[in-house]
Amino acid sequence: MRNSLLIISLCYLGLSSVQGQGLLDELYFEEKERTEMVQSTFKMIRIGMFHSVETRKKGVLELNAYTRYWNIPEIDGEVIESNSFASDRMSVRFGADLALTNKFTIGGGWSNNGVLDGYFKHRIVQQRTGKSNIPFSLTGLIGGSHRLENLDNIPGDGDPVSIYDSTIPNTSINLEDSFYDKTTVYAQLLIARKFNRNLSAQISPTFIYRGSNRFEENPNTTIAIGFGGRYKVGKHTSLFSEYYWLPESSALQNIETFGAYSLGVNWEVSSVQIQMFLTNTGNYAEDITITETPVNFNFKDGNLFFGWNFAYVLHLKKRKK
Secondary structure (H helix, E strand, C coil), X not given: CHHHHHHHHHHHHHHHHHHHHHHHHHHHHHHHHCEEECCCCCCCCECCCCECCCCCCCXXXXXXXXXXXXXXXXXXXXXXXXXXXXXXXXXEEEEEEEECCCCEEEEEEEECCCEEEEEEEEEEECCEEECCCECCEXXXXXXXXXXXXXXXXCCCCCCHHHHHCCCCCCCCCCCCCCCCCCEEEEEEEEEEEECCCCEEEEEEEEEEEECCCCCCCCCCEEEEEEEEEEEECCCCEEEEXXXXXXXXXXXXXXXXXXXXXXXXXXXXXXXXXXXXEEECCCCCCHHHHHHCCCCCCCCCCCCXXXXXXXXXXXXXXXXXX
16 A cells, blocks of 8 residues: 555656646747847946947936046146136036937037037847847947037147147137038947846947048048946946047047046936046047047046036836836
8 A cells, every 4th residue: 555655656746747847848938939128238328428229218308417527737847727626627518318219319418618419319229039039239329519619729739738728829720610610420330238137238330520620631530439338236336438449540640649438337226327437538529539539548637537427317208007
């Protein structure tokens, strides 16, 4: 009797195991048949200074304020001037971004250096897993900027730090600019991949066309490649970095320039998103930042800029409950 019960128990366990394995196999194949969109490759529409592959959901309006703070280096042993106990100079940009659809976002802003900028951004492909697997996201972006003022006080001595010296006479060839001369357009392909819940990376081929240049020897067309990444270190916190490489043929010829670089922290909770970072540029418009960064990234005065990006998100379209 005891042996019969043992045999019956073993048979039952065997059948249960087979049935359990069958259910697991069925769930596995169902999972493979399903396609899931990869969300939040980056948490914000910008990695830091430059655009990420992300677009907002339809009806979302983002109001933002960007700032940069830096010190003026000594020139010939003398400090030019200081306007604040915390920093010698600051720049600011106020802007807004609106999602017209889940895949199409527009935006623009004004900077206190006299530049208006704007863009159109469309998500072409979204990374997905499962049956229709796509290993990356692709977003197209077209933007531009317009200078409200003529080019003046432009140094011509080749010294990067002399951009801070207002005593240098005007040397620009374009002091009386037309609307076309003051306008620049650019196009980008933003290609990104979310490798896991913590790590995302992006590469950004960029083409820039400038209506006019400060000097005749400078190219009107520029090609650059951006690299960026984010690593999540907490529920609401992540580290990020980005860099733009510019080939020598596309760089300014009259003064030395460097690739724009940033290193910082993202913090987001609810409708508020904040970015804090160090960079080597005080500009905001992509075309200016990529092509006209005259100092390298280091801790010398005039070379290191501290930046804040503040964004507040409004949902103009009510979410479905």
